[in-house]
Amino acid sequence: MASTLPPFPEDVPTHPLLVVDYELIQKGDQQEIDKLWEAATKLGFWYLKNHGVDDDVNEMFEMGAETMRLPLEEKMKYEQGDDGMSFGYKAAGANAVDETGQLDTVEFINVSKDDALAYPQAVHRTYPSATAARMERTITPFVRKSVAINNTLMAVFNDRLGLPAGTLAALHTDDAQSCSEARCIKKPPSRAQEPESPDRQAIGAHTDFGSLSFLHNRLGGLQVYPPGTNQWYYVRPIPGHAICNVGDALSLFSGGLLRSNLHRVVTPPGAQAAHERWSLVFFTRPNNSAPLRALAAASPRVAAAVAAAPDPATFETGVTAREWFARRIKNQRIKNRTGPETWRASRGTEHSEQQAPAVKAH
Numbered sequence: 317m318a319s320t321l322p323p324f325p326e327d328v329p330t331h332p333l334l335v336v337d338y339e340l341i342q343k344g345d346q347q348e349i350d351k352l353w354e355a356a357t358k359l360g361f362w363y364l365k366n367h368g369v370d371d372d373v374n375e376m377f378e379m380g381a382e383t384m385r386l387p388l389e390e391k392m393k394y395e396q397g398d399d400g401m402s403f404g405y406k407a408a409g410a411n412a413v414d415e416t417g418q419l420d421t422v423e424f425i426n427v428s429k430d431d432a433l434a435y436p437q438a439v440h441r442t443y444p445s446a447t448a449a450r451m452e453r454t455i456t457p458f459v460r461k462s463v464a465i466n467n468t469l470m471a472v473f474n475d476r477l478g479l480p481a482g483t484l485a486a487l488h489t490d491d492a493q494s495c496s497e498a499r500c501i502k503k504p505p506s507r508a509q510e511p512e513s514p515d516r517q518a519i520g521a522h523t524d525f526g527s528l529s530f531l532h533n534r535l536g537g538l539q540v541y542p543p544g545t546n547q548w549y550y551v552r553p554i555p556g557h558a559i560c561n562v563g564d565a566l567s568l569f570s571g572g573l574l575r576s577n578l579h580r581v582v583t584p585p586g587a588q589a590a591h592e593r594w595s596l597v598f599f600t601r602p603n604n605s606a607p608l609r610a611l612a613a614a615s616p617r618v619a620a621a622v623a624a625a626p627d628p629a630t631f632e633t634g635v636t637a638r639e640w641f642a643r644r645i646k647n648q649r650i651k652n653r654t655g656p657e658t659w660r661a662s663r664g665t666e667h668s669e670q671q672a673p674a675v676k677a678h
């Protein structure tokens with residue numbers, strides 16, 4: 317697949333990410349841990365190499381293609397619905413991408429971690445035939461490996477945040493239900509007869525809802541809005557390099573020390589626009605019942621960060637991880653839209669002062 321795709325263009329604004337070597341992180345290499353910490357606190361995005369899941373990722377893309385080839389009517393039987401559940405199928409155009417209610421252009425299949433690990437038992441729901449057929453062979457192994465990688469990174473953050481050993485791990489366990497999921501995303505090509513504008517949002521500007529995201533893409537289109545800038549920059553896809561980022565939940569737990577950065581997906585740049593774009597994410601999210609608040613009582617470092625924040629109250633959300641997630645999912649759904657207030661009600665940590673200009677720009 318990759319060999320037939322046009323290269324990522326050289327003439328578009330691109331933001332470099334630090335490259336973290338997963339093998340060195342596993343060995344406890346101090347320099348690599350410092351690099352991971354720098355990436356997670358300054359931008360909240362980094363490349364991860366030597367993660368060992370490339371073959372699983374290719375198989376997940378096959379699973380995604382098999383699923384998306386099913387008739388729309390069949391896929392719609394497994395639709396995620398309008399009540400704030402994410403698991404299942406999402407059709408293109410089911411979500412807004414901004415406050416004007418412009419529609420998204422991607423379809424995706426979300427498979428719950430709990431369902432993948434308990435298969436053939438359905439913890440949350442069942443899936444389209446082509447998805448279910450790949451569960452044991454493809455999805456469950458990918459989910460297990462992704463969970464292990466995100467847990468390893470989380471243990472580094474736990475330590476650097478000065479939290480007692482196992483604090484973050486206890487909020488992200490396999491025996492409690494969560495909104496953790498694997499997502500395979502397809503964006504159709506921009507057609508020559510009706511070319512999309514290069515900044516048409518396929519997925520609207522957002523911060524991720526959970527703790528850690530482990531992303532794999534082949535074509536450009538992902539953009540970040542780096543702190544201290546006032547424009548969007550592409551993230552260049554690099555073969556064998558996953559893109560990792562911090563989400564709202566981990567940012568809140570850390571009192572804002574770890575950064576959940578704004579990002580979006582637009583039309584792939586240049587000649588890449590004419591191609592189907594596939595991406596795959598594993599999202600680690602906290603246990604459903606975890607209260608979403610800074611872990612200040614467990615760490616003086618987190619407590620100091622909260623005390624120094626312009627508005628310490630933002631770190632006391634008053635809701636559980638599940639409630640945070642359901643609110644965001646539900647208010648993105650175009651069927652639930654009453655006006656710009658619905659989009660605003662879907663926002664997470666984007667409202668923080670640094671990120672506000674980007675939200676206004678789009």
Ligand SMILES: O=C(O)CCC(=O)C(=O)O
Nearest residue numbers: 501524533538581595597
């Ligand atoms: O497709 C991508 O490159 C990013 C997807 C993304 O940001 C998401 O699904 O949250």
Ligand SMILES: [Fe+2]
Nearest residue numbers: 522523524579
């Ligand atoms: Fe995202």
